[in-house]
Structure formats: structure tokens, C-alpha cells
Amino acid sequence: MPITGDTRLVGVIGDPVRHSLSPAIHNEALRRLELNWRSLAFEVAADEAAQAMQAVRVLGLRGLSVTMPHKAAVVPHLDRLAPSADALGVVNCVSNEDGELVGHNTDGDGFVAAIGALGVSLGDGAVRFAILGAGGAARSIVEALGRSAAADIAIINRTAERAESCAALAGVARVGGQADLEQADVIVNTTSVGMGTDRSLPMDGALLRSGQTVVDIIYEPAETMLLTAAKAAGATTMNGLPMLVHQAVVQLELWTGRECPAEPLLAAAQQALDKRSAGAG
Ligand code: ATR
Numbered sequence: 001m002p003i004t005g006d007t008r009l010v011g012v013i014g015d016p017v018r019h020s021l022s023p024a025i026h027n028e029a030l031r032r033l034e035l036n037w038r039s040l041a042f043e044v045a046a047d048e049a050a051q052a053m054q055a056v057r058v059l060g061l062r063g064l065s066v067t068m069p070h071k072a073a074v075v076p077h078l079d080r081l082a083p084s085a086d087a088l089g090v091v092n093c094v095s096n097e098d099g100e101l102v103g104h105n106t107d108g109d110g111f112v113a114a115i116g117a118l119g120v121s122l123g124d125g126a127v128r129f130a131i132l133g134a135g136g137a138a139r140s141i142v143e144a145l146g147r148s149a150a151a152d153i154a155i156i157n158r159t160a161e162r163a164e165s166c167a168a169l170a171g172v173a174r175v176g177g178q179a180d181l182e183q184a185d186v187i188v189n190t191t192s193v194g195m196g197t198d199r200s201l202p203m204d205g206a207l208l209r210s211g212q213t214v215v216d217i218i219y220e221p222a223e224t225m226l227l228t229a230a231k232a233a234g235a236t237t238m239n240g241l242p243m244l245v246h247q248a249v250v251q252l253e254l255w256t257g258r259e260c261p262a263e264p265l266l267a268a269a270q271q272a273l274d275k276r277s278a279g280a281g
Contacts, residue, residue: 001036008037009059010255013044013052014067022065024272025248029260037062037256049073056096063095063255065248071136078103087143087169090136093251104254107137108144110247111188111217117246117262118238120186120213125149130176130184132156132202133191134166137217141188146170154180156203158191181207187230189216194224201225210234217243219273245269 010030012022018041026039044052046069053074056064066074071090075081078094081103085091091103112122120127122145129150131138134157145153146169154176157163167173181187181203193202195218203226208214214230219240227237245266253259 001031001034003038004036006036008035009040009061010037010063010065011040011042011061012065012067013042013049013070015043015045015069017041017043017067019276020065020067021244021269021272022067022248025245025265025269026065026252028265028268029248029252030256032264033252033256033258033260035256035258044070046070046073050077053077053094053101056094056101057099061096063093063251065251066092066094075103077101084108084140084143084147088139092140092247093254095251095254104251105140105143106247106250106254107140107243108142109250110245111141111215111243112144112148113246113249113262114238114242115186115213115215117242118213118236122148122150126151127185128152128154128180128183130154130156130180130187131166132187132189132193134159134162135190138188138190139166139169141190141217142166142173143169146173154184156180178204178207182209184212186213186215189214189218189224189226192218194218194221194226196220199225201229205229205233208233208235212236213238215243216240219244220277241269241273242266 023039030037049070078101085103085105093104095102153173155163156176163175189202191202208230212235214235215238216224217240230237
């Protein structure tokens with residue numbers, strides 16, 4: 001669809017942001033929904049969150065994905081927070097509702113949707129989770145799981161106070177330990193251990209077993225050492241790309257009111273990632 005006077009704009013703000021897969025995901029969705037919209041990446045310096053929100057208002061952007069370092073910084077410049085963003089105190093999405101800027105956090109819902117697509121059904125209230133790490137990503141996941149029918153959420157983190165703070169986000173969440181990793185139906189790595197060229201494991205690989213689902217929210221590399229070990233143990237595995245895509249699907253729905261199927265967006269994200277890796281090589 002050609003750009004015209006009616007074309008609407010969404011995008012992503014962050015710094016760095018040039019590596020972001022969001023424009024590729026958004027634009028594929030907008031094309032499939034046959035909307036005359038575009039998505040762009042905007043590099044916004046750490047101290048310019050306020051100006052960026054002002055730009056959304058003045059230029060009439062329909063919405064923005066928000067990534068580091070702005071997830072907390074934009075909050076004072078919004079008119080209202082949706083419940084998950086309010087609970088977490090950070091947003092990953094701004095929606096411009098006829099001039100009212102609303103902050104959302106769709107990371108956790110993206111995680112729940114991604115494991116749902118993998119076949120993990122939370123409906124029966126029997127699924128036990130073990131979460132490695134207690135940073136921003138873990139907090140979003142725990143908050144969303146707390147709104148689902150998860151049976152138990154054990155949080156295992158290097159720094160105990162952060163695990164406690166994270167556990168406070170969900171009624172069924174608690175600080176956990178090694179034994180919980182063996183018991184868990186779903187193990188989720190939210191730490192940065194295994195990212196990029198780091199070939200280490202965030203947990204004892206001997207505790208992994210078949211029947212478990214192991215999710216690493218890292219997607220570069222596509223298969224971390226944790227996922228390699230989990231596969232070898234017979235577990236079901238998933239990397240972080242489906243979560244990234246599903247949180248974008250939720251954002252696109254907030255902006256456009258339309259639901260876009262995740263599979264073609266996952267393919268677009270994978271293609272953008274492959275292109276980026278080829279460029280880097
Ligand atoms: P994000 O926003 O991606 O979740 P973050 O908020 O920086 O990132 O959180 C990183 C998480 O990885 C934290 O739980 C951190 O543990 P601490 O709370 O103890 O700092 C965890 N992490 C990072 N490097 C780690 C390492 N080498 N071993 C264990 N945990 C690590």
C-alpha cells in the first residue's frame with residue numbers, strides 16, 4: 001500500500017534501536033491486515049523520553065513499542081497505565097487513544113501466549129513453573145502468570161532480594177531453589193547467561209528431564225547451551241523469538257483493534273534476524 005496523506009505511523013523507541021526486530025514484525029502485520037500504516041525505529045537518547053512522548057502527541061503517532069532505556073522513564077509522561085504496567089511500574093508499549101497516552105506491558109502476556117502456542121495449557125491449574133532470574137523480563141512473566149491459572153511459580157535468582165521482590169508480583173509465586181528445577185513442568189531462563197557468545201548454563205543441566213518444557217527468552221543464539229542440554233534430555237524447547245512476536249501481536253491489537261496471526265510474523269522476525277546475522281558476519 002503506497003504512503004499517502006492518510007498513512008498512520010507507529011514505531012519503536014530505544015537506544016540502541018537499529019538492531020530492533022519490531023519494525024519488521026509490525027510492518028509485516030500491517031501489510032497482512034491491509035492497513036495503510038507504517039512502523040519505524042526511532043533512536044531516542046536516555047534523557048529524551050519526555051520529548052518522545054510529546055512527539056507522539058504532537059505528531060499523532062498511534063502507538064510505540066518502548067525498549068531500553070525508556071521502559072520506566074516514559075511512565076511519568078503518560079496519562080494512564082493499564083493494570084499490568086501499573087503493577088510492574090514499567091511499560092513496553094504506549095497506545096495513543098485519541099490523545100490520551102496509555103502505558104501497557106505486553107511482555108508477560110506475550111510469554112503466556114507463546115507457551116500456549118507450544119501446547120502448554122494453563123487452564124487445568126496444574127502447571128508448575130521455575131523461573132531463572134528476577135530482572136525486568138522475569139517480573140513481566142511472573143506478573144502475567146499470576147493472572148493465569150499457574151499452580152506454582154518458583155523464582156531462582158543469584159540475588160535473593162530481587163527474587164523476593166519478583167515473587168511479590170503473583171500470589172502463587174515464591175523464592176525457590178534447585179529442587180524446584182527438578183519438579184517444574186516449565187523452566188524459563190530470563191537471565192543473560194547463555195547470551196551471544198556465552199556458552200555457559202544458567203542451571204545444572206543434570207536436572208533437566210523429558211516431559212519438561214524449557215524456554216530460554218534469549219534468541220541470539222537461536223539455541224543456547226540450556227536449550228541444547230534440554231533437547232538432549234528429551235525436553236520440549238522454545239527460544240525467545242515466539243515471546244517477542246506474541247508481545248508484538250498484543251501491541252498491534254491495542255493499536256489497530258485487529259488480531260494478526262503470529263506464525264507469519266514469526267517468519268518475518270526470523271528472516272530479519274537471519275539478514276542481520278548475515279550482515280554482521
Ligand atoms: P532483563 O530486563 O533482561 O530481565 P535484568 O533486569 O538486567 O535484565 O536482569 C538480569 C537477570 O539475570 C537478573 O536476574 C540477574 O541476576 P541478579 O538479580 O542476581 O543480578 C541475572 N544474571 C545476570 N548475569 C548472571 C549470572 N552471570 N549468573 C546468574 N544470574 C545472572
